Amino acid sequence: MTGPADRQERFNPGRFPIDDQRVYDAYIAGRKSAAIAAAVRAGLFDLLAGGALPFDRIQSEMGWSRRGTRSMLDALTAMGFVVIAADGFSASADAVAYLTRGAEGSLWGLVDMEVDSFLSPAALLEALAKDKATVYGGEDPWKAHGADPEKARAFTAAMHSVSERPAAGVAERLDLSASRRLLDVGGGSGALSIALARANPELECVIWDIPAVCPIADEYVRAAGCEGRVRSEAGDMFAEDYPAGFDTVLLSQILHDWSFETGAELVAKAFAALPPGGRIVIHEKLVEDGDSGPLANQLVHLDMLVWTEGQQYRVNELTELLERSGFAGVERLRTAGYWSVVHGAKP
Numbered sequence: 562m563t564g565p566a567d568r569q570e571r572f573n574p575g576r577f578p579i580d581d582q583r584v585y586d587a588y589i590a591g592r593k594s595a596a597i598a599a600a601v602r603a604g605l606f607d608l609l610a611g612g613a614l615p616f617d618r619i620q621s622e623m624g625w626s627r628r629g630t631r632s633m634l635d636a637l638t639a640m641g642f643v644v645i646a647a648d649g650f651s652a653s654a655d656a657v658a659y660l661t662r663g664a665e666g667s668l669w670g671l672v673d674m675e676v677d678s679f680l681s682p683a684a685l686l687e688a689l690a691k692d693k694a695t696v697y698g699g700e701d702p703w704k705a706h707g708a709d710p711e712k713a714r715a716f717t718a719a720m721h722s723v724s725e726r727p728a729a730g731v732a733e734r735l736d737l738s739a740s741r742r743l744l745d746v747g748g749g750s751g752a753l754s755i756a757l758a759r760a761n762p763e764l765e766c767v768i769w770d771i772p773a774v775c776p777i778a779d780e781y782v783r784a785a786g787c788e789g790r791v792r793s794e795a796g797d798m799f800a801e802d803y804p805a806g807f808d809t810v811l812l813s814q815i816l817h818d819w820s821f822e823t824g825a826e827l828v829a830k831a832f833a834a835l836p837p838g839g840r841i842v843i844h845e846k847l848v849e850d851g852d853s854g855p856l857a858n859q860l861v862h863l864d865m866l867v868w869t870e871g872q873q874y875r876v877n878e879l880t881e882l883l884e885r886s887g888f889a890g891v892e893r894l895r896t897a898g899y900w901s902v903v904h905g906a907k908p
């Protein structure tokens with residue numbers, strides 16, 4: 562959202578006839594991430610979710626200086642996430658829905674992680690130079706999660722936060738009524754499995770993830786009341802064959818963590834494990850063919866550069882990958898916001 566001043570006529574000096582607005586706006590945009598991450602970590606939106614509060618009360622509750630409180634409220638008002646009301650400041654409807662702790666589908670966990678793992682230009686330059694995940698000082702992120710339960714918990718919370726709303730989109734848009742047993746490869750918190758089990762009463766799901774993540778997934782499954790139909794199982798999608806006995810394999814935000822060659826191996830393993838008629842479902846934020854956006858998904862390439870060995874897929878790359886692996890009837894389905902599935906069946 563832009564404030565009134567952004568809509569005013571801009572004056573450019575004749576000496577510099579090329580407008581600098583797109584460059585300057587891109588440069589300054591990082592402050593938006595910083596402002597919402599700081600506000601989320603400090604609990605500003607949780608405070609304002611209960612209704613409008615006067616400036617002095619916000620300042621004392623947040624424990625910020627007057628200058629700091631004013632600067633944050635002003636910046637967040639300009640972004641549209643804080644709204645000036647007759648009796649003070651309140652949070653916008655989308656800030657309450659997606660920037661508060663504990664709200665279903667909230668992006669709180671994702672945004673909060675920015676405080677510790679902000680995608681800085683320095684991190685990006687390091688990743689470009691090294692061409693490997695640099696987010697934990699060069700350590701393999703999955704090994705780091707295996708060694709440090711707190712890192713695994715924070716990452717899984719962030720992924721849950723990313724995935725809960727799109728999972729509801731997959732559950733609503735993708736017909737899985739013929740599926741009975743779904744293997745959620747690298748299923749993380751189980752956000753997808755939980756949503757799909759809720760939408761398909763005859764479906765059982767197994768979240769197949771590294772040992773450090775399984776107990777965390779179990780907590781999410783219990784909290785969702787899905788223990789009977791969703792469970793976790795520790796495994797290694799590279800060292801092991803996929804477990805047998807599943808008619809559907811889901812890879813949600815897995816392929817984008819790895820190179821195209823490794824992605825092809827993971828899809829080939831799914832093909833080998835599935836019976837004839839079995840389904841594969843890939844869930845990703847896709848880049849449209851011809852690199853024609855959306856911008857938000859093309860920017861995720863940079864997160865993948867810093868965090869993983871992967872990249873975002875283009876629609877045709879994923880379609881071709883499934884077809885080359887032997888899947889038929891491959892189709893792309895938009896599911897929610899920036900999200901899509903590409904799915905197909907083993908002949």
Ligand SMILES: C[S@@+](CC[C@H](N)C(=O)[O-])C[C@H]1O[C@@H](n2cnc3c(N)ncnc32)[C@H](O)[C@@H]1O
Nearest residue numbers: 703720724747748749770771796797798813814
């Ligand atoms: C980007 S997260 C995706 C989580 C979940 N599918 C979602 O969409 O919310 C990648 C997941 O892959 C898991 N993972 C990484 N290496 C793995 C391996 N070798 N075997 C099984 N799971 C793995 C991670 O622990 C993590 O939960």
